[in-house]
Amino acid sequence: MQLIGMMDSPFVRRVAVSMAVLDMPFEHRxxxxxxHFDQFRHINPTVKAPTFIDDDGTQLIDSTLILDYLDQRVAPQARLLPQDVPARRRALHLIGFALAACEKTVQLVYEQTLRPQEKQHAPWLERVQTQLTSAYDTLEGDVTKLGSGPWLCGDRLMQPDITVAVAWRFTQHILPGAVDPGRYPALAALSARAEALPAFLGAPLE
Structure with missing residues (x-):
């Protein structure tokens, strides 16, 4: 199995960490x-990261679809999404807001670093910043309410923990100062616990 893409993408990194937790060896490219646009285009013409290539050559794109497939390759008790419907709904809620935070962070980075300053639209940037802050406000409240156990879904690390922690670290790394960690102690603590694990250390944010 191959995983194509840079670890500075939260979408690539959440797949890499998940594969390590699932004990699935893979080649990271x-x-x-x-x-490396042209090189990537020869691998996947849509140039989308992450791109996952299975052992038979089948390509999967979009981190959520890749992770859904990988979850089905392991025993139910090892899967990273809960099987119980209410627990699964809670997990998907957390993952959705974490992915929204990732997307809004990426939008801000693109606007502020790739678009010339004279072409940046201040109301649009303010709107995206508000969306980013709102996503983390929601997650902070949820993580605080679920704070009785070591992880968000119980006693073991699962996909909500991975995705929330990856999202938080990504925003803090690539947009320092955009989201004040002092305002989000529960998220900062969850991230610190997760980032100390071998699965996270083995997929460092580049």
Missing amino acids: SVSVFR
Whole structure:
């Protein structure tokens, strides 16, 4: 199995961490959608990261679809999404807001670093920043309410923990100061616990 993409993408990194937790060996190919566009296009014509290539050559794209497939390859008790319907709904709620935070962080980075300053639209940037803050406000409240156990779904690390922790670290790394960690102690604590685990250390944010 191969995972194509840079670890500075939260979408690539959540797949890499998940595969480590699931004990699935894979080859990671650090190909950038920007610096190595032509090389990536030869692998996947849509130049979308992450791209996952299974052992038979089948390509999957979109981190959520890749993780859904990988979850089905392991025993139910090892899966990273709960099987119980109410627990699964809660997990998907957390993952959805974490992915929204990732998307809004990426939008801000693109607007502020790729678009010339004279072409940046201040009301649009303010709107995206508000969306980003709202996503983390929601997650902070949820994580605080679920704070009785070591992880968000119980006693073991699961996909909500991975995705929330990856999202938080990504925003803090690539947009320092955009989201004040002092305002989100529960998220900061969850991230610190997760980032200390071997699965996270083995997929460092590049």
